[in-house]
Amino acid sequence: MRLSEIIGQPIATTTLARAIETNRISHAYLFHGEAGVGKETTARSFVNHLLCETRQACGSCSSCQSLKRNNNPYFHVLETDTSIKIQEIRSLKRDTQFKQEQYNVWLIKDADKMTLQAANSFLKLLEEPPEYVVWILLTTNLASILPTIVSRCQVISFPRLSDDIVRKLLQEKVNNADQSKIDLVARMARGSIGKALDLWDDQFIERRNWVVKQLVKLPTMDIPQVLGLSLTWEEKRDLVIRDLEQMLEWYRDLWCVKTKATDSLHHIDYLHELSVTCEKYTKESLEQITSLIIEMLTYLNRNVRVRFVLGHLLLQMRKGALA
Numbered sequence: 001m002r003l004s005e006i007i008g009q010p011i012a013t014t015t016l017a018r019a020i021e022t023n024r025i026s027h028a029y030l031f032h033g034e035a036g037v038g039k040e041t042t043a044r045s046f047v048n049h050l051l052c053e054t055r056q057a058c059g060s061c062s063s064c065q066s067l068k069r070n071n072n073p074y075f076h077v078l079e080t081d082t083s084i085k086i087q088e089i090r091s092l093k094r095d096t097q098f099k100q101e102q103y104n105v106w107l108i109k110d111a112d113k114m115t116l117q118a119a120n121s122f123l124k125l126l127e128e129p130p131e132y133v134v135w136i137l138l139t140t141n142l143a144s145i146l147p148t149i150v151s152r153c154q155v156i157s158f159p160r161l162s163d164d165i166v167r168k169l170l171q172e173k174v175n176n177a178d179q180s181k182i183d184l185v186a187r188m189a190r191g192s193i194g195k196a197l198d199l200w201d202d203q204f205i206e207r208r209n210w211v212v213k214q215l216v217k218l219p220t221m222d223i224p225q226v227l228g229l230s231l232t233w234e235e236k237r238d239l240v241i242r243d244l245e246q247m248l249e250w251y252r253d254l255w256c257v258k259t260k261a262t263d264s265l266h267h268i269d270y271l272h273e274l275s276v277t278c279e280k281y282t283k284e285s286l287e288q289i290t291s292l293i294i295e296m297l298t299y300l301n302r303n304v305r306v307r308f309v310l311g312h313l314l315l316q317m318r319k320g321a322l323a
């Protein structure tokens with residue numbers, strides 16, 4: 001893919017295209033921004049230009065062809081589920097010490113996952129970069145990268161995409177005419193096409209409706225029913241995290257309806273249910289529940305037991321409702 005074909009990150013793509021045109025390529029780039037906003041797509045496109053025989057990402061020269069087949073000998077990807085260890089940086093160092101006559105590019109995903117030892121070893125490489133080696137580091141967490149590494153890279157930031165761009169990209173990718181689902185998913189994805197595609201593939205809409213149904217019923221349930229609900233809730237952490245994110249939006253929406261600030265509701269398709277349910281809470285209890293959900297989300301991200309979080313949260317949500 002050519003840089004000019006990438007949608008939604010004009011600053012990054014014009015900066016990189018200009019580097020290609022003027023042949024001023026840095027040794028190291030650091031792309032940072034949230035997941036799913038186009039960092040890797042842009043990095044791969046940049047690599048495509050760098051390694052292409054015409055520098056145009058022509059798609060047909062032997063280098064472009066081998067990139068497409070994922071076996072271009074001058075492009076390497078370092079990625080990990082756990083952490084990037086010093087051994088991996090050492091082998092990267094071995095592979096880059098031979099003199100090259102053309103660009104040799106390393107894409108290092110989740111660069112923030114380097115152990116301190118690995119980061120220090122990488123820093124040494126950056127201090128004396130071998131000729132024709134280009135590193136592209138990706139991260140969603142700039143603050144976790146050693147400042148000494150950051151200062152030796154060309155840092156390029158990838159902001160969230162606008163809802164319109166997410167909608168447009170989603171429409172292209174899913175090739176589906178269900179406009180209301182596209183609108184809904186684009187709004188829920190908060191500027192990330194990656195997240196939008198995840199939401200699209202999942203049984204997300206059905207799940208969302210199910211969660212709303214429980215939240216509407218909750219204020220009129222008795223305590224044993226609430227406990228029963230928390231015990232039958234599916235105990236998958238990722239799913240529950242998303243459910244809680246939705247609950248957060250639901251209670252924010254309730255608060256907005258209560259205070260008559262209804263411009264940007266997430267559950268715009270549940271206006272009736274929102275206005276009925278908001279009568280069951282005071283403004284203060286809506287605020288308390290909102291901060292409790294945020295607190296429970298941080299617990300879930302810290303591996304606290306899912307069942308415990310759900311039980312506590314649903315009970316407090318019920319208790320916060322007016323009798």
Ligand SMILES: [Zn+2]
Binds near residue numbers: 054
């Ligand atoms: Zn080419």
